[in-house]
Amino acid sequence: MNLTLVERISLSVGNRVLVMTGAFPFFVVGRLIKVEPDTIHVISEFGVPGPLKNQEFAIQLEHIATFYAEESEGEIPVVW
Numbered sequence: 001m002n003l004t005l006v007e008r009i010s011l012s013v014g015n016r017v018l019v020m021t022g023a024f025p026f027f028v029v030g031r032l033i034k035v036e037p038d039t040i041h042v043i044s045e046f047g048v049p050g051p052l053k054n055q056e057f058a059i060q061l062e063h064i065a066t067f068y069a070e071e072s073e074g075e076i077p078v079v080w
Helices: 004-008
Strands: 018-021 026-033 040-044 054-060 065-069
Touching: 004 026, 018 040, 026 054
Parallel strands: none
Antiparallel strands: 018 026, 018 065, 026 040, 040 054
């Protein structure tokens, strides 16, 4: 079955993700909470300055360089 990018990313809602972009913040690790046709929403855990942790980031798909979603707990290390 061939899935669109949005369909594939939608399967990861609720999982932890690592998203790399070409602009600040250059990467965000957090929980994927919502997927729209052209945007994903991530609650940040790390990869952003302290004041931006636990904030919702709306990242447009066209700005994503790399996207990785955990398929099982612990694939993306937790940073304290």
